[in-house]
Amino acid sequence: MARYRKTFFLMPLIGFLLIFFVVPMVWFLSYAVRETEVPRALPRTLEALSHWQQDQPVPETAFAALAGDMIEAANSGSMADAARRLNYELTGVRSALSKASRVVRRAGAGTDFDIDFFNAIDPVLTSPAFFAVVKRAGNAMSDHYLLAAVDLQRTPAGAVVRAPQENRLYLTVLWRTLEIACMVTLACLFLGFPVAVLLTTSSEKVADTILVLVMLPFWTSLLVRTTAWIVLLQKEGIINGVLLSLGLIAEPLTMIFNRTGVVIAMTHVLLPFMILPLYGTLKAIPRGYMRAAASLGARPFTAFHRVYLPLAAPGIAAGCIMVFILSVGYYVTPALVGGPSDQMLSAFVANYTTGTGNWGLASALGLILLIVTIILYLLAQRLSGGRAISLG
Amino acid sequence: MNPWRIVFHLLSAAALLFLIAPILAVIPLSFSSNSILSYPMPGLSLRWYESIASSSRWYVALANSMIIGISATAISVVLGTMASFGLARRSGPVAAAMRVLILSPMIVPIVLVAVALYLFLAPLQLTNTMTGMILAHTVIAVPFVVIPVLTAIEQLDGNMIRAAASCGARPWTAFRRVTVPSIAPSLASGALFAFAASFDDVVIALFVAGPNQRTLPREMYSSLRETISPELIAVATIMMIFSTALFLLMQNLQRRRRRMLQSAARS
Numbered sequence: 168m169a170r171y172r173k174t175f176f177l178m179p180l181i182g183f184l185l186i187f188f189v190v191p192m193v194w195f196l197s198y199a200v201r202e203t204e205v206p207r208a209l210p211r212t213l214e215a216l217s218h219w220q221q222d223q224p225v226p227e228t229a230f231a232a233l234a235g236d237m238i239e240a241a242n243s244g245s246m247a248d249a250a251r252r253l254n255y256e257l258t259g260v261r262s263a264l265s266k267a268s269r270v271v272r273r274a275g276a277g278t279d280f281d282i283d284f285f286n287a288i289d290p291v292l293t294s295p296a297f298f299a300v301v302k303r304a305g306n307a308m309s310d311h312y313l314l315a316a317v318d319l320q321r322t323p324a325g326a327v328v329r330a331p332q333e334n335r336l337y338l339t340v341l342w343r344t345l346e347i348a349c350m351v352t353l354a355c356l357f358l359g360f361p362v363a364v365l366l367t368t369s370s371e372k373v374a375d376t377i378l379v380l381v382m383l384p385f386w387t388s389l390l391v392r393t394t395a396w397i398v399l400l401q402k403e404g405i406i407n408g409v410l411l412s413l414g415l416i417a418e419p420l421t422m423i424f425n426r427t428g429v430v431i432a433m434t435h436v437l438l439p440f441m442i443l444p445l446y447g448t449l450k451a452i453p454r455g456y457m458r459a460a461a462s463l464g465a466r467p468f469t470a471f472h473r474v475y476l477p478l479a480a481p482g483i484a485a486g487c488i489m490v491f492i493l494s495v496g497y498y499v500t501p502a503l504v505g506g507p508s509d510q511m512l513s514a515f516v517a518n519y520t521t522g523t524g525n526w527g528l529a530s531a532l533g534l535i536l537l538i539v540t541i542i543l544y545l546l547a548q549r550l551s552g553g554r555a556i557s558l559g
Numbered sequence: 560m561n562p563w564r565i566v567f568h569l570l571s572a573a574a575l576l577f578l579i580a581p582i583l584a585v586i587p588l589s590f591s592s593n594s595i596l597s598y599p600m601p602g603l604s605l606r607w608y609e610s611i612a613s614s615s616r617w618y619v620a621l622a623n624s625m626i627i628g629i630s631a632t633a634i635s636v637v638l639g640t641m642a643s644f645g646l647a648r649r650s651g652p653v654a655a656a657m658r659v660l661i662l663s664p665m666i667v668p669i670v671l672v673a674v675a676l677y678l679f680l681a682p683l684q685l686t687n688t689m690t691g692m693i694l695a696h697t698v699i700a701v702p703f704v705v706i707p708v709l710t711a712i713e714q715l716d717g718n719m720i721r722a723a724a725s726c727g728a729r730p731w732t733a734f735r736r737v738t739v740p741s742i743a744p745s746l747a748s749g750a751l752f753a754f755a756a757s758f759d760d761v762v763i764a765l766f767v768a769g770p771n772q773r774t775l776p777r778e779m780y781s782s783l784r785e786t787i788s789p790e791l792i793a794v795a796t797i798m799m800i801f802s803t804a805l806f807l808l809m810q811n812l813q814r815r816r817r818r819m820l821q822s823a824a825r826s
Contacts, residue, residue: 177645177657180638180701184660188698191679192671358574365571377575379810384578386806388759390779391795395581397787398588398596405584408597438578467563496668499761503783513670520674521766533671544666 196537198530199312205304208249209236213305216298221324225298227281233292234280237271249304252527256300256311256320263289296323316531317341337515341535344511347429347501348494352441354434355490356483359441366442367449385439393503396432397423400504428504436500437493441486448482481550488547492540512536582799589793596787607793617794620778626689627774628757631696635753638697639704640746646705647712665702669762672699677766687769695767696757703752711745712738714820744816751809755802 206213211232219226240246246268254261267288271280278284285292300323303309314320318335319327329335362381366374384392399405400423407419422428452475460470498513512532519529592602611617642661646654664672676695677686685691715738723733761776768777775798782791 173645173647173649175645176641180642180661180705181657183638184664184698184701187676187679187694188664188672189660191675192667195671195675195678358570358577361567361570362574364567380575380579382810383803383806384582386755386802386809387582388776388779388795388798388802390759390761390776390783391798391802392582394779394783394787394791394795395585397783398585398792399581401596401787403595403597405597435577435581438574467561471563492666496670498668498670499780503780513668516670516674517766520677526678529674533674536668537671540666540668 195526196530196534198526199316199534200308200310201527202252202304202306202309202311204245204248204252205301206307208240208245209233209301209305211235211239212301216302216305219298219302221295221299225282225293225295229298230282230285230293231280233267233285234271234278237268238276241268241272252304253297253300255315256304257291257297257323259289259291260297260300263291267292299323299325312527312531313534315528316535337532340510340512340515340532343509344495344513344536345539347426347433347497347509347511348491350430351433351437351494352487352491354430355438355441356487358434359438359445359486360483362442363445363449366446367452381439381442384435389436389499392435393432393500396428396435397504400428400431423504425506426509429501429509432500432504433494433497437490440493441490444486444489445479445482448485449479452478484550485547488543488550492543492547495539495543496536585792586796586799589789589796591789594789596789596792607789610790611793611797616778617775620773620775623689623768623772624758624774624776627692627696627772628754630693631700631757632750632754634693634697635700635704636746636750639701639749639753640708643705643708643712646709661705662702664699669699669760673763673766676763680767686767687772689772691767692764692772692774695763696760699760699763700753700756703756704746704749707745707749707752708742711742711816715741741819744812744819748809748812748816751805751812755805 212229215226215229215232219229237246240249246264250261250264253264267285270288271278274280274284282293291297303321303325304311311321314327315330316337318330318338320330320334322328362377366377369377397404401407402419402421404423406422407416410416411419422431456474456478457470460474461467465473495511496513497511498517501509501511502514513536516529516533516536519525519532587600588596588598589607590603590605591600592604592606593600595601642657646657646661673695676691676698680686680691680695685694719737719741720733723737724730728736758774759776760774761780764772764774764777765780768774775794779791779794782788
């Protein structure tokens with residue numbers, strides 16, 4: 168009975184999260200494998216191609232069907248969407264299709280739309296490669312976006328190859344994302360470890376004060392902190408002003424709107440996430456251990472290295488992974504204090520959703536980001552014995 | 560003192576300075592009499608605060624932030640507290656899966672949550688609406704309620720309830736007089752965290768909010784993309800005071816909870 172009552176209490180939240188979190192996430196991520204544009208815009212052409220194989224000549228009916236689809240799609244944006252989609256795989260198709268659409272509509276329904284008609288407009292529209300791409304993008308599902316997200320593509324014949332040099336971008340972005348996350352994590356560890364140690368060795372009153380200094384920025388709005396960093400670091404900013412007036416530098420340093428600014432601002436935001444779990448672990452190390460090591464003749468460095476560090480390792484690992492997870496998904500800080508070459512995966516997900524409307528690619532990149540996050544999270548859970556998430 | 564210790568202390572001091580100094584260093588600039596954002600300041604004035612007070616832009620943003628934050632917090636507290644009672648002391652794969660589900664909005668990168676909600680809410684005509692923003696913020700706020708409340712319920716001493724019952728209290732009375740006061744501080748801190756999560760969000764606001772739901776962080780975001788004026792620093796200063804107040808309230812709650820646990824342990 169109590170069990171049923173408990174389930175009853177759980178249901179509202181679970182239902183809410185299913186509707187407003189799980190369904191939207193699954194729906195968004197499904198764009199990574201879903202094909203919507205071509206099936207919507209070119210149903211007749213796909214029908215005509217249903218029995219066609221790559222090595223056969225393109226059936227005559229396909230051309231009339233293509234023209235039919237163009238006349239039908241004239242008043243909706245669906246042909247433009249399909250053209251954009253096909254252009255991802257076969258450059259030049261977009262302009263060819265929009266030109267053909269215009270010519271077909273002007274010619275009207277009675278015209279004989281055959282291979283010569285389209286050949287006269289643009290030969291690409293009569294090539295087997297074009298129809299192979301149409302057929303593949305016309306399936307309900309494809310791996311096109313997933314491959315594109317790791318700089319791979321299919322040839323018209325269907326083999327997986329690396330994307331041409333000028334189109335390779337996303338592995339670089341993924342690598343850059345991991346690199347920035349690594350730099351931020353190391354900076355947080357370097358600054359956070361001494362503070363965590365200090366917290367364990369000071370008196371309760373001092374420790375409380377230090378915790379206030381750690382928690383106060385944690386509570387301060389991200390936007391407020393970003394504002395502060397821009398004011399401090401910009402060319403006419405406070406730090407440059409001080410350094411110039413002291414004569415330490417001859418001209419202002421560029422510290423923001425580049426990688427330096429991104430790493431500094433992100434480290435500032437994420438440092439408390441390193442200090443708090445580290446403090447939790449270090450607090451549990453008995454102080455007698457270090458004294459015992461010293462009394463057995465270990466120098467401070469040896470005692471630290473052989474006794475303290477191994478005991479602190481799980482906390483260090485958990486803190487690092489937590490900071491890493493949070494920085495991998497960062498969006499706002501790089502957008503505000505980074506240059507174009509400091510934008511991380513999140514920025515591409517955001518831009519492809521709103522900017523160009525390439526939801527398939529946004530979704531595939533999002534999937535990569537999510538997978539990286541989940542793997543790291545599981546690792547953190549394992550290392551911290553299931554307590555990876557904690558709140559100050 | 561050995562040199563290691565000195566290095567350690569210097570590094571700690573540097574880290575603490577790094578955490579606090581940037582925030583404090585910019586506050587005085589909001590009282591500057593001109594718009595150059597560097598020291599020395601030419602003179603003091605309150606003109607930037609006056610210009611905030613006279614423009615409706617920041618008022619509207621503050622009101623939006625408050626309406627959305629309070630509503631999302633209220634919904635999160637109700638749903639999250641109920642769910643915590645439902646989850647407490649339950650083990651097994653189903654309960655574990657539900658825990659993961661409830662906590663996952665904290666783990667999933669916020670951009671993905673925002674983009675997914677944007678694509679989902681748009682066809683429902685809920686983007687560019689207050690309702691949409693409140694629902695979206697509830698998703699990210701709810702884990703902040705469940706974590707402390709669930710912990711508090713699980714730490715609750717079952718003997719206290721049994722004692723109440725043996726003293727003749729009906730279940731409802733025992734719940735009202737024993738359970739509720741015991742979890743109240745955790746509930747309050749969960750609510751504060753939830754409010755802060757909503758109040759600090761800019762990413763979801765970027766995707767889901769329309770021109771009429773612009774929150775304070777969203778408004779600051781667009782100002783930051785243009786130029787930084789002392790007016791923006793004045794806004795930041797006011798927000799800082801606000802968040803410090805939230806933080807002190809939180810400190811107070813946690814101290815109260817610690818004291819309660821201690822007294823419970825003694826008795």
